[in-house]
Amino acid sequence: xxxxxxxxxxxxxxxxxxxxxxxxxxxxxxxxxxxxxxxxxxxxxxxxxxxxxxxxxxxxxxxxxxxxxxxxxxxxxxxxxxxxxxxxxxxxxxxxxxxxxxxxxxxxxxxxxxxxxxxxxxxxxxxxxxxxxxxxxxxxxxxxxxxxxxxxxxxxxxxxxxxxxxxxxxxxxxxxxxxxxxxxxxxxxxxxxxxxxxxxxxxxxxxxxxxxxxxxxxxxxxxxxxxxxxxxxxxxxxxxxxxxxxxxxxxxxxxxxxxxxxxxxxxxxxxxxxxxxxxxxxxxxxxxxxxxxxxxxxxxxxxxxxxxxxxxxxxxxxxxxxxxxxxxxxxxxxxxxxxxxxxxxxxxxxxxxxxxxxxxxxxxxxxxxxxxxxxxxxxxxxxxxxxxxxxxxxxxxxxxxxxxxxxxxxxxxxxxxxxxxxxxxxxxxxxxxxxxxxxxxxxxxxxxxxxxxxxxxxxxxxxxxxxxxxxxxxxxxxxx
Numbered sequence: 001x002x003x004x005x006x007x008x009x010x011x012x013x014x015x016x017x018x019x020x021x022x023x024x025x026x027x028x029x030x031x032x033x034x035x036x037x038x039x040x041x042x043x044x045x046x047x048x049x050x051x052x053x054x055x056x057x058x059x060x061x062x063x064x065x066x067x068x069x070x071x072x073x074x075x076x077x078x079x080x081x082x083x084x085x086x087x088x089x090x091x092x093x094x095x096x097x098x099x100x101x102x103x104x105x106x107x108x109x110x111x112x113x114x115x116x117x118x119x120x121x122x123x124x125x126x127x128x129x130x131x132x133x134x135x136x137x138x139x140x141x142x143x144x145x146x147x148x149x150x151x152x153x154x155x156x157x158x159x160x161x162x163x164x165x166x167x168x169x170x171x172x173x174x175x176x177x178x179x180x181x182x183x184x185x186x187x188x189x190x191x192x193x194x195x196x197x198x199x200x201x202x203x204x205x206x207x208x209x210x211x212x213x214x215x216x217x218x219x220x221x222x223x224x225x226x227x228x229x230x231x232x233x234x235x236x237x238x239x240x241x242x243x244x245x246x247x248x249x250x251x252x253x254x255x256x257x258x259x260x261x262x263x264x265x266x267x268x269x270x271x272x273x274x275x276x277x278x279x280x281x282x283x284x285x286x287x288x289x290x291x292x293x294x295x296x297x298x299x300x301x302x303x304x305x306x307x308x309x310x311x312x313x314x315x316x317x318x319x320x321x322x323x324x325x326x327x328x329x330x331x332x333x334x335x336x337x338x339x340x341x342x343x344x345x346x347x348x349x350x351x352x353x354x355x356x357x358x359x360x361x362x363x364x365x366x367x368x369x370x371x372x373x374x375x376x377x378x379x380x381x382x383x384x385x386x387x388x389x390x391x392x393x394x395x396x397x398x399x400x401x402x403x404x405x406x407x408x409x410x411x412x413x414x415x416x417x418x419x420x421x422x423x424x425x426x427x428x429x430x431x432x433x434x435x436x437x438x439x440x441x442x443x444x445x446x447x448x449x450x451x452x453x454x455x456x457x458x459x460x461x462x463x464x465x466x467x468x469x470x471x472x473x474x475x476x477x478x479x480x
Contacts, residue, residue: 011177011180011181011184015181015184016177016181018112019041019177019180019181020173020177022039022041022108022110023039023167023171023173023176023177024173025108026039026108026167027167027168027169027170027171027173029106029108029167030167030168030169031169033106035106036166036167036168037103037106037107037108037166037167038082038083038103038106038107038108038109038120038147038164038165038166038167039107039108039109039164039165039166039167039176040082040107040108040109040110040119040120040162040163040164041109041110041111041162041163041164041180041184042109042110042111042112042160042161042162043111043112043160043161043162043184044112044158044159044160044161045152045159045160045161045187045188045191046158046159046191047158047159048152048154048159048190048191048194049194050066050068050075050076050077050152050154050159051066051068051075051077051256051259051260051263052194052256053077053152053187053190053191053194054066054077054079054256055256056190056193056194057079057150057186057187057190061277061278061279062079062080062081062277063078063079063080063081063146063148063275063276063277064078064079064273064274064275064277064281065077065078065079065123065124065146065148065273065274065275066259066271066272066273067123067270067271067272067422067423068259068263068270068271068272069267069268069269069270069271070263070267070268070271071267071268073154073155073156074154074155075153075154076121076123076151076152076153076154076423077151077152078121078123078146078148078150078151078152079148079149079150080148080149080150080183081146081147081148081149082146082147082148082149082164082165082166083103083146083147083166084144084146084147085099085100085103085122085124085143085144085145085146085147086141086142086143086144086145087141087142087143088130088131088132088141088142088143089130089131089142090130092126092130092142092143093126093143093382093383093385093386094382094383094386096143096145096382097380097381097382097383100122100145100382101380103120103147104119104120104426105426107119107120107426108167109162109164109426111160111162118425118426118427118429119425119426119427120147120164120425120426121147121148121151121153121162121423121424121425121426122145122146122147122423122424122425123145123146123148123151123422123423124143124144124145124146124274124421124423125143125144125145125274125282125416125419125420125421125422125432125435126142126143126144126385126389126416126419126420126421127140127141127142127143127414127415127416127419128390128394128414128415128416128417128418128419129142129403129407129414130142132413132414132415132416133413133415136412136413136415137280137413137415137416137440138278138279138280139276139277139278139279139280140276140278140280140282140415140416141276144276147164148164149163149164149165149183150162150163150164150183150186150187151164152187161184161187163180163183163184163187165179165180205479206249206250206251206253206478206479207249207250208247208248208249208250208446208478209247209248210245210246210247211246211247211248213243213244213245213246213411214411215243215244215410215411215412217464219411220243220460220463220464220467221460221461221464222460223241223243223409223410224241224454224458224460224463224464225460226409227239227241227405227409227454227458228454228455228456228458228460230405231454231455231456232456235401235405236396236397236398236401236402236405237335237396237397237398237455237456238332238335238392238396238397238402238453238454238455239395239396239402239405239406239409239453239454240392240393240394240395240396240402240406240418240451240452240453240454241406241409241410241451241452241454242410242414242417242418242449242450242451242452242467243410243411243412243449243450243451243467244411244412244447244448244449245447245448245449245450245471246445246446246447247445247446247447247448247478248444248445249444249445249446249478250444251444252441252443252444253441253444253446253478255273255275255281255283255441257477257479258283258441258474258477258478259271259273259283259477261476261477261479262283262284262285262473262474262477263285265285265362265473265476265477266285266287266361266362266437266473268287268359268361269285269286269287269361269437270284270285270286270287270289270422270433271284271285272284272285272286272421272433272435272438274416274421279442279443280440280441280442281440281441281442282416282421282435282438282439282440282441283438283439283440283441283474283477284435284436284437284438284439284474285437285438285473285474285477286421286433286434286435286436286437286438287303287359287361287364287366287436287437288301288303288393288433288434288436289301289303289431289432289433289434290385290388290389290391290420290422290432290433290434291384291385291388291431291432292430292431293381293384293424293428293429293430293431294428294429295428295429296374296375296378296428297372297373297374297375298344298372298373298375298384299370299371299372299373300340300344300370300371300373300388301368301369301370301371302333302336302337302340302352302356302367302368302369302371302391302393303336303359303366303367303368303393304329304332304333304335304336304366304367304392304393304453305323305326305329305330305332305333305356305366305367306323306329306364306365306366306452306466306469307319307320307322307323307326307329307364307365307366308363308364308365308469309360309361309362309363309364309365316360316365319365320358320360320365323358323365323366323367324356324358324367327457328455328457328458329367330356330367331455332453332455333356333367333369335392335397336391336392336393337352337356337369337371338392339391339392339397339399340371340388340391340392341371343387343388343391344371344373344384344387344388346387347373347375347376347377347379347384347387348373348374348375348376349373349374349376350371350372350373351371351372351374352369352370352371352372353369353370355369356368356369357369362473363469363472363473364469364470378428381424381430385420385432388420389419389420390403390418390419391434393434393453394418394434394436394451396453412447414449415440416435416438417435417436417438417449418434418435418436418449418451419434419435420432420433420434420435421433421434421435436449436470437450437470437473437474438474439474446474446478448471448474448475450466450467450468450470450471451467451470452466452467452470
């Protein structure tokens, strides 16, 4: 890369001329629309580890985002805010959908002289319920999506970046160029300094103390028994309950060290980190895709039914056969599958295999059925997410009956746990996961979440053991 002959602080002469013309067009467009709009400029970045890039570039107390599915070779990282979208209450999906759709239509995005692939990107997530407790989730909103100031994407085609800012009819062109130039230079300089270094994967170990909670073992066994009684009385068929594990650590955990460990151990999961810039970050390695969007095609999966991995190949195979043969696990999986088919069918043709397969992760295996929706008509991403969330895999069946009971049985506010988290762009591509196997980092305090589906024949003891297995990924990522 050539870093000489810069004007406006950090831009080459050619880039300065290109961006100056783009800013002039954006100002004119903003004047015609009579409202501010977003301007995005994309460029190639070269090979770089995106997690290390975020570690070096991300500013504490500023918005930061990370997303990676290592097995698919896809990663996104972003920082800063060009435009913020947030909402709460029962209309949160539709309100954000309307605002973001308008913003995407207005936006002017180009990439080194051509129209930018995919256009503008927003990323973020939603709480499980349509409200949350700020005392437990400071800085988080029931729904928050961000058009970032900078974003870097890595896929099979290579690594590309985009910097964005807001444009008004009377904005100062040179100040806009300086702002964009500084962002571009920061990304380029950091990438050049790093080369292909992946960072120190195991630079931090941590000891911690587990704090007493009402949903410790005895409390959890009682909660599961109560839920099972509701089901046996005919109130509902399934309810998904979760519990929390509160830790005090000797040192504040590094989310970057944790993410390196998670992506190494769980390459087939969605490794994520969302930091709203308020001193508390949300981290996880979720096995569960909520939806992938690609134009008129939507992919998703029913994931429910769990068994531990075996200690030997023969034991692992036996556990898999037992999972496939379990009436309880198969019934739980079928509730999820039928619920997702019902949510998707009004929008087009839904296809899926007749039998589930096994999804084998590092320490657990699940029943898994992929689904594909061919849309009859174009549909806003957030409208479809609203129809899918929450699936019976994280809520229960019937959904409304289960959701009404969950707050009275759980002893904490779920916040963003088990909510949708991901990204999408104005070109119709995107992906959201269900934010499972997750936790909150707040200084030296950590809260982890784990849950499971309760059925009429559930064993409270086995349900407790399952939560211990689901805590393991993040406990391991802490270095203990």
